[in-house]
Amino acid sequence: MDTLIAVDIGGTNIRCALFPLKGNSHITIKKIRTLSSRGKSEKPIDRLISCIEEIWPKQGRVLGICAAAPGSIAVNDGVVLLAPNIPGWKNIPLGKTLENHFAVKTLINNDARLATYGEWKKGSGIGHSNLLYYTLSTGIGGGIIVNGRLLQGEIGIATEVGHITIHADGPLCSCGQPGHMEAFSSGTAIEKYVHDKISEGKSNAEVFNNEVPSSAEIAKAALAGNPLSKEAFDRAGYFLGIGVANYLHIFNPSCIIFGGGVSRSGNLIFDPFYASLKKHVLSKRYLENLTITTAKLGDNAGLIGCVEYLRDTLL
């Protein structure tokens, strides 16, 4: 049987899955920790290779491998330029390494972009030719479909969707630049806002179990009526509306999909987001026939995206 291998590399886990050439369900799936346990010096790339070897089929051919990696990828060269969550991953020729080892065509792409591909082909975005996907998580990643094709850019470092300045005098982003959308509307931004207010003595931390509450805890506190927590989500949603209005003016899409942990806080973020989006669009036309929805494929979006991307590229 002909097969395809999908790999989703995260800061915590690597997941490898063997898929049939056609069909939606994987044949085998395996998960390992990205970093070896303390004391062992095995590199993430060696662990990744072992993981693929373990699911390699005993019979039949593997026609291609696609790996989703976090961070900035030079897609055409298969090089991970920088993956901040994986120690030492800077200018890693991941594509060539896997291709040399397995002697199989290998594609490398950004994880959020491949999740976009998965949601577009098999999830909430089916049938749309102009689509935006945002994953609201620790940071804000995503992907964009234009004219029925994935937007990747000249060397593959396009769609850094969270890294757009929406407030030139705003708070610093994780990347060091001021006022990016990610610095207002990511999980980290929500946590930082609450933490800063508590540190400034403007609110008290009694409602939280931890001194540095997570965005999920803040969401819980907001639902229980805590004003500071509500305020943090209102702010995140408001600025998300400003940022997404920018994207509507640039792309005029027919579908927007939100994934990631923060999107699971539901109305807490989406109510202020919608209000802000309506206020900031140039014209109501941008909202007519626009589907705004949440991701459908959950943690499997990346793996499914890998397989669909392989199929469309190879076949």
Place this chain on the structure above:
Amino acid sequence: MDTLIAVDIGGTNIRCALFPLKGNSHITIKKIRTLSSRGKSEKPIDRLISCIEEIWPKQGRVLGICAAAPGSIAVNDGVVLLAPNIPGWKNIPLGKTLENHFAVKTLINNDARLATYGEWKKGSGIGHSNLLYYTLSTGIGGGIIVNGRLLQGEIGIATEVGHITIHADGPLCSCGQPGHMEAFSSGTAIEKYVHDKISEGKSNAEVFNNEVPSSAEIAKAALAGNPLSKEAFDRAGYFLGIGVANYLHIFNPSCIIFGGGVSRSGNLIFDPFYASLKKHVLSKRYLENLTITTAKLGDNAGLIGCVEYLRDTLL
């Protein structure tokens, strides 16, 4: 002989040109004022039809008409949703009107987007598959090529490139929203900045011939050493750098083209723009192998864009 007709509709003039099916030079060109002289009530659309009739060939077929219009266009329907510079142009079914009158396939698109098409096919953008075009004029318009295709969006109202919020607390844009790139870096924004400073008594107007100097006059004054004028261009260039960095992070293009009156002020705007762009990009990779240049086709970009767009669409 088979021919094509290109039409460039502006707030001041309408220009119509007859082109051969193949070849770069027009056969006939005609220009009329968009509005009739005082006292006459002839509508712009009737004047446009007369202008096309005048260049209509005596012999041979016209295979298509393409009209470039200012403002927001529902491209698929050929409807001018809103053209603020042309009195009464709101929801004008321009495509159907011309198609019914001339019985010829007619395409309608935004003027800056067709200028982008012209520069891409015959001007400064030849050979690039991922390209950004900005016209820095009264406002900021433009167009975007992704994966070798024009970005238009679902109904054709994409690439409102000047209308992205880069400073949520910034000055109001012509559209009424705060802090758009256009509100910092257009000719109008430069003029407003100087005018406001003079009104506030923070500078004097002696250096200018007019009470409300144009951006061209301000450029002249800046070159002659006037500090306020220099400051106005520094500010415009700085914020243009922030806005364009956003676009680099989204599109990772290989070419950026600037057109429009303000781009003719040269280093006055481009020196602070480059400095700001370098400061605001996520990584130097976005600037490697990136061509930044000015438009080549001048006032003819729109007409040439119309013809190329017709050729690619019809043939």
